[in-house]
Amino acid sequence: MVPATVAVLMLLVPLGALVIGTDLTDLWRQLGTDLLREALWLSVLTSTLAMLLCLLLGLPLAWLLARVSFRGRGIVRALVTVPLVLPPVVAGIALREAFGRTGLLGAPLLEQTGFSFPYTTYGVVLAHTFVSLPFVVIAIEGALRSVDTRVEQAAATLGASRWLTFRRVTAPLVLPGIAAGMVLGWARSLGEFGATITFNGNYPGTTQTMPTLIYVTRQSDRPAALALSLVMLAFSIGILLLLRERWLGPVGASA
Amino acid sequence: MKPITHHHPSTLLRLLVAAAAAVLALALAGCGAGSAGGEASDGGGGTTGDNSADNSAADDGDESFQVLAAASLTDVVGDQLADDFEASNAGVAVESSFGSSTDLAEQAADGAPGDVLLTADETSMQVATDAGVASDPVEFATNTLVIVTPKGNPGDVETLDDLADVDWVRCADEVPCGRVAQAVLERQGVTAEPVSLEEDVRATLEKVVDGEAAAGLVYASDAVAAGSDVETVEIPGAEQDATSYFAAPLEQAGDPDRASAFVDLLTSEDGQQALEDAGFGRP
Secondary structure, eight states, X not given: OHHHHHHHHHHHHHHHHHHHHOOHHHHHHHHTOHHHHHHHHHHHHHHHXXXXXXHHHHHHHHHHHHHBXXXXXXXXXXXXXXXXXXXXXXHHHHHHHHHSTTSTTHHHHHHHHSOOSTTSHHHHHHHHHHHHHHHHHHHHHXXXXXXXXXXXXXXXXXXXXXXXXXXXXXXXXXXXXHHHHHHHHHHHHHHOOHHHHHHHOOOTTTTOOHHHHHHHHHTTOHHHHHHXXXXXXXXXXXXXXXXXXXXXXXXXXXX | OOBOOOOOOOHHHHHHHHHHHHHHHHHHHHTTOOOTTGGGGGOXXXXXXXXXXXXXXXXXXXXXXXXXXEGGGHHIIIIIIHHHHHHHSTTEEEEEEEEOHHHHHHHHHTTOOOSEEEESSHHHHHHHHHTTSBOSOEEEEEEOEEEEEXXXXXXXXXXXXXXXXXXXXXXXXXXXXXXXXXXXXXXXXOOOOOSEEESSHHHHHHHHHTTSSSEEEEEHHHHHHHGGGEEXXXXXXXXXXXXXXXXXEBTTOSOHHHHHHHHHHHHSHHHHHHHHHTTOBOO
């Protein structure tokens, strides 16, 4: 009981202090600025695009890891989870070594097409996808594993095709898990800072997301940074509550 | 492709999911993690003599002397001036903490342990003097803005006007080096836009060293520190917007006389020569 209470306090006290420490006049002043609107919009846009990319790439991989026995599966799973334990700044440096203008793939890309990821919104999405993909893969893999395959086999013995089985039996069972994975990936992208600023730098409108805006604002105007943090906190909680109502309820109930 | 029979997720997987949840919590909480000096509130004016054990270079019994210095002073203070000070103060081990002037001044104002504070601008020093932890700051160096390019100057940047043709970077308006860059660009009527506004001068320099930007605006001392990794193009007239460095003994200094002696070293002929060699100007 006591450790549980301490845990709750540990999570809530700093957030409460953030709310208490914010000056309301600063909050109003910040809410009206273009910088905030641009950064918040960019955060939502890049996190959403990254989430869709994670789903597109992560769902097949999660299915392979959960359902198909192949040589080296354990190694693949371990490798996929590496970015999870990597400090984000290391992720940023690694991304630059790969996709930077002088990077392993970035240099030939720039030479062939004239395009390079750093300093662009595409680069932000790339960084978000890199850090969020492991979360999505692991969450969806867990959901796929938790489905009793005997239910699928039963459907098959009743004459359902593989596609019909997937559509009518597997998908409804794993959908909440997939949704949870997407929310997890989206939230990770929304809070992403280290990899983004290291790989993409910081420019309003193209690469400046909310966490980056808060970081640079803090250098000169602490009250403003507090106000921006509060906006971010309220926004995150709002989204999580909304999603919980819509999607996460069933997951919590079945767990 | 045979289906795998249903079984419990491995312990590893469960650990990873737990880690994922923890990271998510941190990521969400991280949005509000801007509390500079939050961890410094435990150090209300204690002497620094008790943490000399942290310094691997120190013999047992050496007293530590803590210097809080702007990041641009890393090389000159961390190496040469620290050695000079230890040589003339037997039994003292200099420990330096480098960071953004704003952060260090705020930490000092919050009572973080330290003997002297060295900032890269007057505004940051003001934070500490206003809080009553520093007094009588002394200007000990200046720094001017220069253009740096990667080795070989691939973008052919010879003047500020050439910036219009390349991808270049500078510090964000919120940090001192960004304010200086803004002033220089404005004075010279340059309207070229950078591709990125970096969080500090070292990040700006790094983008150029790595070849991610064809040019960057940094301090002369940073260009010297980068050595042969970059080429330096001086900006005529940049000295009109030079930035000034200030030093002051801190209220929480273990030995006020020793703290004053460090400030004296900075303004002595030896100290000034070391700073000049590192690319700084004289006040």
